[in-house]
Each structure stands twice: as structure tokens, then as C-alpha cells.
Amino acid sequence: MRRDVFTADHDEFRKLARDFVAKEVVPNYPAWEKAGRLPRSLFERLGALGMLGVAIPEEYGGAGLDDYRYNVVLQEEAARALVTLGTVRTQLDVVLPYFLTYADEEQRRRWFPGLAAGRLLTAVAMTEPGTGSDLAGIRTTAVRDGDAYVVNGAKTFITGGLLADLVIVVARTATDPDDRRAGLTLLVVEDGMPGFTRGRVLDKMGIKVQDTVELAFHDVRVPVANRLGEEGAAFGYLGHNLPQERMTVAVGSVAQARAALDVTADYVRERQVFGRPVASFQNTKFELAAVSTEIEAAQAMLDRAVLELVAGELSGADAARVKLFCTEMQARAVDRCLQLFGGYGYMAEHPISRLYADARITRIYAGTSEVMKVIIAKSLGL
Template structure:
């Protein structure tokens, strides 16, 4: 169906990204999956092309275009090529907004040029063992001591944590028995700070090209000048960016579901069973037709929400609706596509296997489907 959310500038950016992915990503992707991470050279290349600095102000080496549609184009083009740029996506869509919103001038001068060039890689450390979606239940603590905070605790499921130069850590700096959400603070831990350790790299079912690690902090002295925003205000900061984080998942879910259908159509036209192409069977046609309709419905929903996000009007409840619907569509679509591949779909040499395993986490991270339903129910007065 016709889409009207992109301008000529977005389409020019799309062409740039498409050429980069075809030349610099696709030929090496299998190697990166085996290594369990993307090399730093990918970020440097993206930085040189201006991709990482689109939203960063021009005085720090960026383009000053805070338009989420550029981020969406990047995801769509990666999915089109049957790859993901998960760590890049996390840096641009999830982490960079915190720096853009809450970094002071001194911090901008220190960090923004490196973020734009790809020299500085980032991660955000929220999830702790046993907390999951309960952000208010964080136990990692930071105690003020002169010009520093002394940070102690552990984090898990940290995307990009293996190579990160800057890690935004959510820590508890105060406790209010009447308000569990109060007292959380954002501290930027830098690579090499004594007491900051990277634990084991977690072995995931999918998303193999994206490193996910455990982090620990043992009396790490973090200078107070590395605090983002106000002390004790982090819960509100986290909430402000959740709509975009959930949209990021939704955009990827639709793009990957569409890619799954495209690669499946190519396969069933070539694969024969009982002497005839699998595409000729009525069941195959009906399955793919049904999936196509679901994807177009999800795409329309995403496009409306993307425009609302760009205009600053996307509500938390609507972001939850979009994430819930699109990730459930993605799960159904990739499962049915894999079925049409038959036994070959279970073989990792076929991209549908990766699309299948990568898709499963979409209903978990950035808030589980169950959490999305709670948010939606509250918006209904329930």
C-alpha cells in the first residue's frame, strides 16, 4: 500500500544506507554472527557516512536532524537485506536520546563528536538480575562522596556492553518508602574506570550479531560531572524515551516480517513438491495472502505512530498498542513462513531460520507483551 511518511531527503538517505549495507554488511554478516558482535570498524564507517550523527547538533559534527524517520529507514533497509544492525539501532534509538536530552554543554563537548564519528560506542544498563520490567525495583546503588559517586551493583542483558566506551547506568541514589520510583539517577561510566568489569557474554537463542553481556560495578568512582540530568529524576527520564524505544521494536518487527514474506515467496516459486512449485498450492497462496494483509495493517499502524512520534504526540498507550500488535504479527508471520520452507526452514543456512529466532525477543524486550497489555488497559480506565 502507498506510504507517504518519507520525503526526498529520507529516500536519499535510504539509498546511502542501502549501498552501505550491500557493500559493507551483507558480505561479512555470517562472520559477525559467529563472532557474536559487530566490529568497531562498522561504527567508524557509519560515522564517516554521517549516519550516526544525523540527530547530533552540527556544532559537534552531526547534521542536527532530530527526525526519527531516518532511524526507521535504517531498520527497513537492514531488514530488506535480511540482516539486522541491532547494536547500531540500540545506540541511535535507545541510548542517544538520553545524551541529546540530558547532557550539559561540557558533556556535549566531551562526548558528542565521538558519538557522531563512531569513535565512542555506548550501552545503557537498566536491567538487573531479578528485576526485569520492574525499573523501580533496581538495587544498584550510588552514594555521593565529594565530587564522585561510588557505584555498586550488577546489570544483565546489556546490549553492546562488550565494546561500549560509555555506559549509562541507572542507579539508586536515594530511597523513598512512599515512592519506589524516586531516587534513581543516570551515571555515565567510562571504559577503564577501576571497579567496572564486563562479565560473561550471554549465549542467546537469536540476535547473534548483537553482543549481550553482564556488567558489574565494585566501588566504581564516577565523577559527578558524569551524571546525566538531575539526581533522582531518572525514572521520569526513562519513561520519556520508552515510546521511541517501543516504536523502534515495532518498526523492526514489521520490516522483518515483510522481509520474511519476500524471501518465502522467492523460495516457494523455486521449490518443487510432487512435481510442481510449492507456490502453486492453494494453501501456500492463502497463507502468503493472509500474511501480506496482516503486514499492511501493521505497516499502516506503524506509519501513523512514527508521524506522531516525530511530531511529539505519540502517547505511551499508543506506543504500547503498536508494539503489542506488530510484534505479535511478526511472530505469526515468521512462524508461518518457516513452515512453508519445510525442513529447510529449520536449517540456519536459510535466512528464515535467523528471522525466526531473532523475532522471539521482540515480544520481551522494551516491555513484554503482557506489560503492553497492562499499559493499554490502564488507558481504557481498567
């Protein structure tokens, strides 16, 4: 169906992204999957093309275009080529907004040029071994000591944490028994700070190209100059960025579901069963027709939400609705597509198996489907 989300500038960016993915990512992707991470050189090449600094102000080496649609294009082109950009997406869509919104002038001068050039890699550390979606339950502490905070605690499931030069850590600087959400602060821990260690790289079911690690902090002295925003205000900051984070998951879900449909349609035209192409059976036609319809419905919902996000009008409840619908749709679509591959769909050599494994996390991270339903129910006054 016709989409009215993008302009001519986005279309030109799409050509650049498509060419880059085809030449720089696809040939190297199997090796990166085996390594369990993207190489730093990929970020540097993206930075040289200006693709990491689109939203960063021009005076720091970026393009000064605070337009989420460029991020959407990059995700869609990766999915179209049957790959993901893993920690690139996390850096642009999840972490960078915190720097853009809350970094002061000194921090901007210090960090933004490196972020735009791909020399500085980032991560955000929220989740702890005992707290998942319950951010108010964070126990990592940061105690003020002169011109520094002393940080102690542990984080887990941290995307991009293995190579990150700057890790935004959510830590508790105060405790209010009447308000669990109060007293959380964002601190930027830099690679090499004494007491900051990276634990094991976690072995995941899917998204193998995206490193996910445990982080530990033992008496790490973080300068007050590395605090993002005001002390004790982090819960509100996290809530402000969550709609975009959830939209990012939804964008990937729809794009990857569409990629699954395309690769399956190609396969069933060629695959012969009982002397006939699999595509000739009514069941195949009906299954893919249903998948196509669900994808178009999700795309229409998503595109409307993208425009609202760009306009600064997307509510938290609507972002939850979009994430819930798009990720649940992705699960159904990829599962039905894999079924049409038969036993070959279960083999790692076929991209559909990777799409299937990668899809499972989207109903969990950035807030589970159950958490999305709680948010939506609250918006209904329930």
C-alpha cells in the same frame, strides 16, 4: 500500500543506507554472527558517512536533524537485506536520545564528536538479575562522596555492553518507602574506570550479531560531572524515552516480517513438491495472502505512530499498542513463512531460520507483551 511517511531527503538517505548495507554489511555478516558482535570499524565507517550523527547538532560534528524517520530507514534497509544492525540500532534509537536530551554543554563537548564519528560506543544498563520490567525495583546503588558517586551493583542483558565506551547506568541514589520510583539517577560510567568489569557474553537464541553481556560495579567512582540530568529524576527520563524504544522494536518487527514474506514468496516459486511449485497450492496462496494482509495492517498502524512520534505527540499507551500488535504479528508471520519452507526452514543456512530465532525476543525486550497490555488497560481506566 502507499506510504506517506518519508520525504525526498529520506529517500536519498535510503539509497545511501541500501548501498552501505549491501557492500559493507551483507558480505561480512556471517563472520560477525560467529564472532557474536559487530566490529568497531563498522561504527567508524557509518560515522564517516554521517549516518550516526544525523540527530547530533552540527557544532559537534552531526547533521542537526532530529528526525526519527532516518532511523526507520536504516532499520528497514537492513531488514530488506536479511541482516540486522544490532548495537547500531541500540546506540541510535535507545541510548543517543538520553545524551541529546539530558547532556549539559560540557558533556556535549566531551562526548558528542566521538558519538557522531563512531569512535565512542554506548550502552544503557537498566536490567538487573532480579529486576526486569520493574525498573522501580533497581538495587544498584550510587552514594554521593564529594565530587563523585560510588557505584555498586550488577546489571544483566546489556546490549552492546561488551564494546561500550560509555554506559548509562541507572542507579539508586535515594530510597523513598512511599514512592519506589523516586531516587533513581542516570550516571555515565566510562570504560576503564576502576571497579567496572564486564562479565560473560551471554549465549542467546537469536540476534547473534548483537553482543549481550553482564556488567558489574564494585566501588566505581563516577564523577558528578558524568551525571545525566538531575539526581533522582531518572524514572521520569526513562519513561520519556520508552515510547521511542518501543517504536524501534515495532519498526524492526514489521520490516523483518516483510523480509520473511519476500524470501518465502521467492522460495515457493522455485521449490517443487509433487511435481509442482509450492506456490501453485491453494494453501500456499492463502497463507501468504493472510501474512501480507497482516503486514500491511501493521505497517499502516506503525507509520501513523512514526509521524506522531516525530511530531512529539505519541503517547505511551499508543506506543504500547503499536509494539504489541507489530511484534505479535511478526511472530505469526515468520512462523507461517517458515512452515512453507518445510524441513529446509529449520536449517541455519536459510535466512528464514534466523528471522524466526531473531523474532522471539521482540515480544520480550523493551517491555513484554504482558506489560504492554497492562499499559493499554490503564489507558482504558481498567
